[in-house]
Structures are given as structure tokens and as C-alpha cells.
Amino acid sequence: MRSRNISRALRLLALLVLANVLGCSSGVAYPETAPIKGVVSYKNQPLADANVSFIPESGRPATGTTNGQGEFELSTFQSGDGATLGEHRIIVEKALPSSSTNIYAEVKSAIPKVYTAIKSTPLRQVVTKEGDSNVRIELKD
Structure with a gap:
């Protein structure tokens, strides 16, 4: 009886270890990324609360939001992993605050x-x- 309990305990332990190993590995192979950080400015001032997107020819874009100093860090698949390798087009978006309660009102860009x-x-x-930890994006009128 005692050896039967030990055998059950060992099987349960092996099952738990296997479940832990399988559960902790995502098994998903993401494209290679590189860390990207930078600063966005507009009219020679840091641009706070703007959305920054690096958009490759194909694949998932990298995105980030600027802080009060206009600084951003990009993420594609995981927080802070950067952008995929290759050429990207960059878009920056920042909406002007609106007092309208109309959800269909046009959003004005800052x-x-x-x-x-x-x-x-x-x-x-x-x-x-x-x-690149020193990307400088200067927006002009």
C-alpha cells in the first residue's frame, strides 16, 4: 500500500513538472526585434501623450506612447521589446482635447x-x- 502511494505521488509530481515546463514556454517564434527608444518634439518642445508607431512593410507594427518629456519606448510582441528589423514608416498621433460629448464628433489633431x-x-x-536608444523625431508645420 505504501509503495502504491509513493508511486502515485511520483506520477503526480512528474505530471506537475511537465505541466509547468509546457505552460512556461510559449512555443511561439516571434520575428527578431531590437530595442527602440527616442524623443518626439513639435515646435521645439517635447510632445507629451502622443502615440508613436513604427510600421514595417509587412508584419506587426511597434507602438509606444510619449511621456511628459516626449520620450517613448516601442513594443511589438512584449513590453519594451522594440521593433522588428528592417525599414519602417513612422506615424505620430496626438488628438486635441475636446469638450464635445458627441461620440461622432471629428477628432482634431494637435x-x-x-x-x-x-x-x-x-x-x-x-x-x-x-x-537605437536615441531616435529623434522632430515634427514641423
């Missing part, structure tokens, strides 16, 4: 619209394996 659309943005960045 920056020139040229920077808010993938087809019109002049902003580009090539992401390499080394990454």
Missing part, C-alpha cells in the same frame, strides 16, 4: 496631419540588430 497617416508621413527609420 500636430500636422501629414505625420498621422502611413501614406503621407515623411518619417522613416531603419531598425538594425543593435537597436
Whole structure:
């Protein structure tokens, strides 16, 4: 009887270890990314609370939000993992505050619209394996 309990305990332990190992590995192979950090400014001032997106030709875009100093850090698959390698178009979006309660009211941009659309943005960045912690994005009128 005692050896039967030990055998059950060992099987249960083996099952728990196996479940833990399988549960902790995602098994998903993501494309390689590199860390990207930078600063966005508009009219020579840091641009706070703006959404920054690095959009590759194919694959998932990397996104981040600027803090009060205009600083951002990009994430693609996991927090802070950066952007996939290759060339990206950059869009920046920041809405003006609105007092309207109409959910269908047009959202007004705090920056020139040229920077808010993938087809019109002049902003580009090539992401390499080394990454970049000093990306400077200067928006102009």
C-alpha cells in the first residue's frame, strides 16, 4: 500500500513538472526585434501623450506612447521589446482635447496631419540588430 502511494505521488509530481515546463514556454517564434527608444518634439518642445508607431512593410507594427518629456519606448510582441528589423514608416498621433460629448464628433489633431497617416508621413527609420536608444523625431508645420 505504501509503495502504491509513493508511486502515485511520483506520477503526480512528474505530471506537475511537465505541466509547468509546457505552460512556461510559449512555443511561439516571434520575428527578431531590437530595442527602440527616442524623443518626439513639435515646435521645439517635447510632445507629451502622443502615440508613436513604427510600421514595417509587412508584419506587426511597434507602438509606444510619449511621456511628459516626449520620450517613448516601442513594443511589438512584449513590453519594451522594440521593433522588428528592417525599414519602417513612422506615424505620430496626438488628438486635441475636446469638450464635445458627441461620440461622432471629428477628432482634431494637435500636430500636422501629414505625420498621422502611413501614406503621407515623411518619417522613416531603419531598425538594425543593435537597436537605437536615441531616435529623434522632430515634427514641423
